[in-house]
Amino acid sequence: MKTLAIKLTATAAALAALSFGGYEAVRSMAPAHAGMLPAITAPASNTAGVALPNFRSIVERYGPAVVNISVEGTTKTSARGQSPLGRLDPEDPFYDFFRRFGPQLQVPQGEQITHGLGSGFIVSPDGIVLTNAHVVADANHVTVKLTDKREFSAKVIGIDKPTDIAVLRIDAHDLPTVPLGDPASAQVGDWVLAIGSPFGFENSVTAGIVSAKSRSLPDEGYVPFIQTDVAINPGNSGGPLLNLNGEVVGINSQIYSQSGGYQGLSFAIPIDVAAHVKDQLLAHGKVTRGRMGVAIQDVNQALAESFGLDSARGALISSVESGSPAAKAGLEAGDVILKIDGQPVASSAELPPKVAAVAPGKTVKLEVWRKGKTENVTVTVGEQKPAKVASDDEGSADRGRLGVAVRPLSPEEQRQADTKGGLLVLDASGPAARAGIQRGDVIISVNGRPVTGAEELRKQLSGAGKHVALLIQREDARIFVPIDLG
Template identity: 55%
Template sequence: MTAAKRGGERGSARKTVRAAIFVALASMGAGVAASAARAAVTDDAAAATVAAVAAPSAGSGAGSGSAQIVLPNFASLAKRYGPAVVNISVTHEVTQMGVQLPPGIAPGNPLAPFLARRVIGNREEVSLGSGFIVSADGYILTNRHVVGDASVVDVKLTDKREFKGKVVGTDALSDIALIKIDADDLPVVVTGKPQRVEVGDWVMAIGSPYGFANTVTSGIVSAKSRSLPGEAYVPFIQTDVPINPGNSGGPLFDLRGRVVAINSMIFSKTGGYQGLSFAIPIDVALDVKDQLLKTGHVSRGWLGVNLQEVSQALARSFGLDKPDGALISVVDPRGPAAKAGLQAGDVVLAVDGHDVDDSVDLLTTVAKIRPGQKADLLVWRAGHGTHMSVAVGELDSNGGAATNASAVPPTRLGIVVRPLSVAEQQRLGLDHGLLIEQVAGRATRIGLKPGDIVLSVNGTPVASLDQLADELRQLHDNAALLIQRGNTRVYLPFDPA
């Protein structure tokens, strides 16, 4: 075969590939243009920096159908708002245990196992994350898991200025932390409304993955109002934006340059990005910020129920037209819902006139209600709807009932528990223990699960709710929880700090 023929075939192949790419891009045009049109509705200088259009190419006939696709260009957005994104580092001491041999005894010596002694020491670890400035006088939002239990963190700006940041407050349930640095006239982000974001919209993230500051990545919104295990009070925005360790706490921008969420976590089997990233809506974070500044803690409404989703089969069995609402599976006997007459098997369809789509929607809606305030619930029971008034209780920061609410006593673990019934004790062969019905936040992170039975705290058996609360309240150092799970017993460590 001659070189000319080979070149001709390659040229033909290239034309075929180009044609295929053009057809694929043309088919994307309508969606990209729609995203740009939404961005242009409330356009300002920032919005004008991003173009995503599908328009007839120059010189083409009106009916030719040819299109020129220009994908979003995030360069101007990154240049304008990148300086408001900061790098956060936290240095903390980690206790570690090792083995020490006497001088002259090598590890391979037969006597080494008998002469070795265990030693405890500390080493420093540095964790990295991201954050962004929300006010020119130095307030910064980030994730709680980025700052951990630190009271002071190191904050570095893109202009290489470094500050000691004070942790103003944190909220475990939303995983939000507020930091203050001593500076003025700082660059700030502009916040948007997550409700306006639609699945398929383009979004951009800026953060410090693996310590590489001001790294820009982009993608689309994959889903909204995602519920994740142990994170029931956050309706996450799911994206396919490449996010890796160090991106946590960084902003997620829409095409108008508005921050719509805080990048918080990824789903990964390798520890790195695998196409599933989750972000906390910015309205949730701003509400936490305002409460931390005003009162130093976050207050949420609470019903005292366990919930599950309404499937199509369950909807048919209840006589519902469609699988909407939140199904109550357990009612805390001393909680607000029980006092109002709610029962297991009730389906909550609306709160104060606002439709409830699912269990996450109900939890987040009730959480926004001021404790003590009455809420009107539309409840589906026995084939018809009825309105019920509930005096909303208060949720504590760990996911249980607050101490001033008439409900299951709170635990510093973030669990809802109840005593074992006589029948359960007989079946399990136990004379004490508390059954975990619900977990959130810290409880999930240390490995607790619904159905676990708490038997003891640091060797002290627990037989009542008050006893568990007392034991946890007295802790000042690491504790060991003895848990029965099925037919096995395991100890789980718990740091009360």
């Protein structure tokens, strides 16, 4: 039975799955099975006299640099009880006796060989190959097969799971390569093509267009994915996404699917992200990333109005880690980062990869929206490490305009929530409930102004307009919540 390496993700819109778009894993004893591939048909005619692209020359020139990757690994088999008579016939007169009273032998835990398939491409004539980390992770043996049927045992130089990039090396020289392009040059609507080994069908070519850019996917904070409608299936993982110049602009990595197969949504890692990771793995054997120590969220229209922004843009800081580079630079919760080193930050998803690409110890200049005006802040970037956030705890006041019953936090609760002041929500209704505020939330500030008591909260709300932004803490995270007061 053939199984796919699928990564499940919950979405608010539908119960769909983000699948690694190409790693095909099969048991070593599984029977061969031919998967059905979607038919690809060419448009009947040209539109408005514009000739459709012919990908043949690109494939002929750069196809030989695309490789098939097969991996072998092992998986643990769990211990289980087994009758000493093994497979005793149920019709045997002793079957029921041994089923009830026979001793059970505990079979020790063992290992079973597994095989997997993926794709990759050669970026250096001396045998450097790029692919996805999930293709070769935990593999005992990796084999790279070229289009001329030569096969090489590959060494895994390094993998970087946050970006899903792996670098391999094979012992060969004067190999065909494919040039790396600039993902910024690939615009929405541009033609792109993929070469890979879907379901093991080596060097299969599919084509489509760039559907969107800088897509943020759950749990993938360091990759601004390129979205395409190129047909990507299990086995395509790690293969190149090329533009009409034959340059690699991305590495095919994931698909968005309800079935595990292609449904028109494919995602590629921008090649500049992959190249940065490759260079670090080759030079140091590991990847270091910059960090500022902030939790951020998107700015929607309601939050933009609450903070006086002219449009919904930037990355809104919801909390600043104590002692972090951001804290030392004076960044505060409620600041909206609009630019980093002169580059606009249109959404919160754009900030993490930009910061991660900065070498620790270097400085960046931020343009920040604070209290109705822009300010420039210089931050010395630190090295990425797991984020630390505070926690909260649970215990009355007039519900007032907001619709909440609250009480002040005790000193111990303030310590746990890492805040001075704060109000614990005992119940929520009206505008607060409609916005998602719930019992147990801790209200930290209103429109960036800290609150320490119910009366102060009431005064701030009485002078507010139609919208306010509440900074709340829920469990171990802080987030700004826009409230429509009506």
